[in-house]
Amino acid sequence: MLKKLTLLSMAFLMPLLLAAQELKSPNGNLSMKFELSDEGVPYYNLNYKGKPVIKPSTLGLELMDVPSMNAGFEVKEVKEQSVDNSWKPVWGKQSTIRNNYNELLVTLVQPTLKERFIRIRFRLFNDGLGFRYEFPKQPELKYFIIKEELTEFALAGDHKIFWIPGDYDTNEYPYTTSKISELPAKMPEATIEITAQRPIKNLAVQTPSMMKTADGLYVNIHEAALENYSGMNLNVDAATYKMSTHLTPDAVGNKGYLQTDAHSPWRTIVVSDQATDILASNMIVNLNEPTAYEDVSWIKPVKYIGVWWEYFIHGGSSWAYGTESNVKLDQDFTKLTPSGRHGATTENVKKYIDFAAKHGFDAVLVEGWNIGWEDWFGNWKEDVFDFVTPYPDFDVEELEKYASNKGMRIMMHHETSASATNYERRLDRAFQFMADHGYNSVKTGYVGKIIPRGEHHDGQWMVNHYIHVAKRAADYEIMVNSHEAVRPTGLHRTYPNWIAQESARGTEFEAMGGLHPEHTTILPFTRLMGGPMDYTPGIFQTTYNNGKQRINTTLVKQLAYYVTMYSPLQMAADLPENYERFPDAFQFIKDVALDWDDSYYLEAEPGDYVTIARKAKGKKEWYVGGVTDENARTANIGFDFLPKGEKFIATIYADGKDASWNENPQSYTIRRVVVDSKSKLSQKLAAGGGVAISIVEATKDGMKGLKKL
Template sequence: MKIVSLLFLCIMSQITFGQELFSPSKKVAVRFELTSSGEPIYSVLYEGKEVIKPSKLGILLKDGTRLSKDFNTIDSQIKAVDETWSPVLGEQSNIRNQYNEKSFFLVQKGSNKKLTIVFRAYNEGVAFRYEFPFEKQVDYFVISDELTQFKLTGDHKTFWIPGDYDSQEYPYMETLFSEIDNNKVVMDNGIALKSIKSRFRVQSPLMMKSTKGVYLNIFEAAVVNYPVMHLDVDTSDFTLVSNLTPNAIGDKAYLRTPSVTPWRTIMVSRDARDIVASKLIYNLNEPNRIEDVSWIKPMKYVGIWWEMHVGKSTWDYAGSQNAQNAQNQDLIPSGKHGATTENTKRYIDFAATHGFDGVLVEGWNVGWEDWFGNWKEDVFDFLTPYPDFDLDEVTKYAQSKGVKMIMHHETSGSVGNYERHLDRAMDLMKKHQYPAVKTGYVGRIIPRGEYHDGQAMVNHFNFVAQRMADNKLLLNSHESTRPTGYSRTYPNFFASEAARGNEFNAWSNGNPPMHETILPFTRLLGGAMDYTPGIFEIKMSIYDASKKEQVQTTLAKQLALYVTMYSPLQMAADLPENYERYLDAFQFIKDVPLDWQESRYLEAEPGDYITVVRKDKNSENWFLGAITDEHSRTTDIQLDFLTPGKKYKATIYRDGKKAHWKENPKSYEIQSLTVSHKTKLKLKLANGGGTAISFELLNN
């Protein structure tokens, strides 16, 4: 017993020194202390140097109690964890969860309130959270503010979007930290609902790079029963302070003991690839709670969706001019409705011909005529189809073709209405064998005054995922809070939007070419995104000669996005007739898998470029995606990830010699050659361009 205790002490001495906690690699450390006035503060070190200067911690309760001073440490506890777990779907088959942890048990003089602060040190960064322990009886309390600081060491390059409580659908700004100012954001950006309450507030995840080449990312993980954290910015001393999304009366969170806050995370590395490849956010979430996961499968789909965005058809059946008739259930068809039985059959035929799993149909159900912007509570019942959409006939036709249908539930932001109808809506899905649903939350939230990022909505989004899991249904949520790794706990929550997606290119100032090089460093750290890539007809003038809007990439980059932007749910978003004109390029979308054994980020620089290779979970084939920003790029890629001694057929989909995202976006070339792990490929990416490659193992 003495030997075991001595061994334990030796191990613990390797991960702590005084109040410092080291990562397993010793490169990262977090330092915690109480000041002379009992204030908890922490700092983060990387390679022995501060990257987060001493920063305050604390919680403000609504009853006036400040859990930020007058503390004593009554105990501490340390442990080391090194485990491996397997995601149901993911970028790799196995994820290592290795960290050192230290918990500090605090008690406040005077109030005698207890607070625990838990730190974890990973090789790629630090995480910490507040815990409110249970004592003799349950204690109910309201959080008015979280006082967490992140004091930076300098004026870092920063990739940011405004701290909007209702939307993440902004193009990223790239400025120095000192230049953050929401007055610089172009507000004519196509976002329907904006709730920016401060000029100096940004969203997390916040990606930064110091002048010394150190990459930093501030985010959060496991947001459960708590509001989303935004960040208030002090540009004068390079400080960030947590800002929790309030509810309709200004409260932040209603909690009871025992409970915990989400993890606050700080990723740090000299190599940007460590940030983009990190699984820190997933590791901080609870393990999978679904026992039988056999029904959770990736899906590649097409759908009646893009044609509405480009103006070819509409979601509504009768048109807004017939809104009053819609109220009276006396619908007069406008002739432009997209979700008809016959049109759906056309998409089903296309999906069956090209081996796609599913078809999404938006606008199938009554209620679209007059809800947008009117803050109506009872818009949809999620059960009643329009007269020209025959649910039974569509179901039988899809089954005869071996194609699954994907349900669409636009809630119009009316959360109570959706929850009241949810069980019946799921019953309808199961009756017609719809395995997945895309939900939407466009517009202001009802109950009135709530925000998309508030505690109530976080609980709603998680509740829907749980109820869908109970019914063995997959969930893809749009206009939701950005994910923070909850798909580890409920892997049926397999995708969401929660960022500026591809559709903005159809009718707004669009997504600049650097947009897709930033999302993997920010939004995608917490979960898969339904970005809806694969647009081949880049310029919207093909539908209306007066339109100037366009997708701000080359066609080849649209292919590469299927690899660089991980998701087990991927849409071939363009119209079937557009793909028919480019079947040779379309082949890559048909071939690329959605679930992976292994992923390697070969090159990465936020705002500039990403090159990633992934190995199919079910074969020995690899796929590569490389994208760049508005600048052209040439790079050499060594294929040493391929199995030594084996030959592969490489099919390369690349930008044409004169391709350019704006001037000549559809120019592409396809080349096939035999390669091995010794081969070096030179990739030439056009301005706003990309390269996609499939590596098929040959029988030697």
Template sequence: MKIKLTLAVLLLGAITSHAKVIQSPNGQISIDFRLKNGIPTYKVNYKEIPVIKESKLGVELREGNNLMDGFEQVNISTSSFDETWQPVWGEVKEIRNHYNEMVAELKQPATNRYMNIRFRVYDDGVGFRYEFPQQKNLVYFTIKEEHTQFALTGDHTAWWIPGDYDTQEYDYTQSKLSEIRGLLRNAVTSNASQTVFSETGVQTSLQMKTAEGLYINLHEAALTDYSCMHLNLDDKNMIFESWLTPDAEGYKGRLQTPCHSPWRTIIVSDNACDILASHLILNLNEPCKLEDTSWIKPVKYVGVWWEMITGKGTWSYTNALPSVKLENCDYSKLPKNGTHSANNDNVKRYIDFAAEHGFDQVLVEGWNIGWEDWFGNQKNYVFDFVTPYPDFDIKALNEYAHSKGVRLMMHHETSGSSVNYERHLEAAYQLMNKYGYNSVKSGYVGNMLPYGEHHYGQWMNDHYLHCVKEAAKHKIMVNAHEAVRPTGLCRTYPNLIGNESARGTEYQAFGGSKPFHTTILPFTRLQGGPMDYTPGIFEMDIEKINPNNHSHVNATIANQLALYVTMYSPLQMAADIPENYERFMDAFQFIKDVAVDWDDSKYLEAEPGKFITVARKAKDTGNWFVGCVAGDAEHTSKITLDFLDADKKYIATVYADGKDADYKTNPQSYTIKKGIVTNKTKLNLRAVAAGGYAISIIEAKDTSELKGLKKL
């Protein structure tokens, strides 16, 4: 690692004691900061084109004497920083963290209070945050609202989901910003817990495109001890303003100096691929705080999950109880319902399948007592996270899995009772250590306990991070579902190996997602960190799994294969049931082959809502994998494999939509073609609407491997 810190003043623009301009290292992005009548303001330009017009900064306090105006500048300093760091896992082997920084130190003479605003300007965007130094006249304080503005230059096209304090599990809407108000009501679909706050409120990460062809992304980084930020639109003036998630009393944050806000981020480029390739949010997080990371390993897994999501099986063990009190419930005396999926024989079947096909782990949900009345009741003591159902022999099943070279993946559903989870957390992690579990999928379905708290409020954000830190002490990796959307904390705590926090594959069994959904998620949800999207569905007609479920998966098989490359995650599930893979073993081969950790990633082409094509180099190999997903319309790629080594030959296997493929009527039509490729190979490949293609490119070690193959 090389680190360079320039302490001398790096003043890259001009001019008065109340106005400073600082540029990115390549000079293409600039921030203009100034005090205007005592009010902090900023502007952002890209290649001298306005991106954010003059926008106000400030924080409104419950106690009065707001930190919004009446400021004078005490000092302003600038510096430069350049380092290269290696993530424990990731899209690339090394990440450069290179920025120019400006710190504006402000004083409010009327109250004798101090507030700093720190700006960092990268070649791909900017980040800024509020900092509150330790001081006599500002010690404990409560935020009523943060008033960070993003004044836009026009009525941009946006890909958005409704602003909500409790869920991101919405389909995306593409519209002009001015159309959000009229469309938002229909964009709100039902969820187990939701709190929509405004007719023009949307969530971050927000992706936009200007009429001039600039791509702009708004998000936040390093969300700790603070409330999640949403955006509320003044659609008359095209100004977004931050809108924090409140606590049970309606306040937006309770802080003690010294402290700071998360970073507010703006990623900008005239090339959509640059948005996808950006590492700005990771770079704005602190370096890894774990001394030993050798136990953190990317995971490819299967699981007893899809059969329950589709309704073929159940999480619960019995139908004999209207309600459950764990302390006096003897399940051994209760009749089985006959649909409980987490039983010994069924779990062994998944273990055998995982072992046969080289998967690392098997997720088992519904293994522990209490599922009979877990949903929607806001119970405090809903699960104990240590007691298995009578038909789940936790000791024997783990021993069986280990004998096959496979681990079981733990599942902890909290049902929103975070207090109960913290009460049992140490015992639950100790049980995992006892039986050899090293990863857990946690869930937060339903309204939160304590009552009145929201999924994305300060209290819950502290809870999620507490669980990750405690898990690290037990060498456990965490995959949190229904938690706050990621903001790059996986750099600091890389045992946070995955999150859901978006509309995942499960909704394909709940009525479907829009065909363009997976062409938007990498521009939005994945900006802050990887998603446990759970791809790999091969049977699109859910009625064939559960006759009472008439849902249809809006994708082709080739599309589902491509997701393992386009939806980056070090945690990838082959989500379908074994029987469906056994029907299409030639296509299933790609899921078996594809890597989950990478040395390099190349975004070959992209347009939000339309298509994404990505090439990734598998960790410590010469092998590459390519994935392309299409949106609502057919897409033809014209790509060159110039990312391959010039002096080598490779064996490529192309999995593509068949000529008659159609995601509605013929989603299981695909073709497989194999041949020789080099770095000069050019490919024209077609993806139907909601379709795609996937390519494995394996380095040929010997010419004998090429025998009988032709050039593609």
């Protein structure tokens, strides 16, 4: 570990503190400057290889009932340090992550306010800038309320931007691609109806915000380590291309309640002239604290199937056991009139367990097993579920034994209907129930308007709730996969049992009008910047309801998602019978790893295509995934990530010559070839299609009859 600390003595260098403070990244490509205006307003800017990324932009906070922290500052102290070390994540895209940055810590004092002071900490990495506000304990700053954070991002031009509308409650909008100046005209059409949405009234977009400049720079703005603070949207001035923070308010309109010693999340700006460098960035996870747990041996990646997709397809099953529309938790559910369509029955779950055990999966998710689903949706009521009482046709003890005898686990499902107060009251009992019956992972859901009423999914109260659930789950050695939660900010480093999130428009929307083919060429640059996503890929039957319901990908693109849509939690989301129809393609899902030694970003352009290779942790196995948008293209794949001088067998799953997302999507080919580090592949991807490759060590017998690529 390389660590240098330089203190600027106030007595010796006081005149220098009046000048701007400059900081460069370790490789010198990025440079930032911090300075105060004549009025004591803090500013920063950021350049990449001499090109402006962020023009001079203000920093500060507006407070309630007390003077704000946005002007009247003087520099009291400046500290610098350089850090170069590495650490090993519990699971991840790499087994070792380098953490290399130069830091500038500026202490600002407001002399007219009895020397009240704050600190702004800047960390400049080779791939971007992170900075945050710090509020140390002091006589004149104990408790305070944030009215708004005043951080600005003054962009250098009218960039191309991949965006979803600013909202306090949902991240599930489809992406729109436009110029920043086009946002006002496109916002009404982009703000489609979503469950429990709360669009921001002024012009705003969500983070991560991905942009490309006219001269070829890629810029990504987000946040890291979001704890005890409200989630950030970005106000947009479409005329001046200036963005600024817009924090999610609470029920009375306040943006946050802090007590010193405290700090904000990191504001992050990832920058490169290569799109693949954006995907490769570890800056956000590096800005999070190391794991809070002493023992992490129980945290394992999970490949699962589930009683899930059958709820979404036309004519499928139902979450609810009964047909009634007005039920209470204390009533006798055995007296409900059965719907005849309930999916989470003992008999049906056993079929899924059999299939999962036969094909080497780890777990079976079961949704709709517990009482309360009859009138949960759209009713803003508090006591919907108790999380421990099964329906009459779901035998917990029998299924526990059945799964255990086959080496399987059942994955718990806790839909809260966004009643977080009810969930917190019942949380320990629910987790104890899981521990007593062999469940070690839970999928949580927050569909609906939040209770406590007036709070929002992305507000400070709920941010603290999600973390509380993860920490409490760890006490029971339970892993958490949260849906409809605030978008991730790298906290899986600190709480590695928070193994995945949804927090974006996922596969379920393929059953509700479909996703545009470019959607999954954007998500790696936006939603996945903060952490892994439970995207639920693997849909092989791409049309339903006599062709009226369509999944807008080829079958092979669904395979590629297991590499391009990174997650240590991966679902084979389709019905078992559809995998049995395509056993040779299903083999890739069975084989593909969940945890990785390294990742290689081969080619990418947001909104167009992504091709990634990854090495399985502890194995001589590699997997490649490539996806394209609605346009057919040729993926150019080099294999120089393989060890030199060795031969390997690559199994290539490719779109058929006549394939496309909307015509013949199930057409595919599989071929096996010999490859080495010098091999190159030019592979055609169909419109809305992809390519998936598995690579294993070659043996003499295995290479017989195979051609070299």
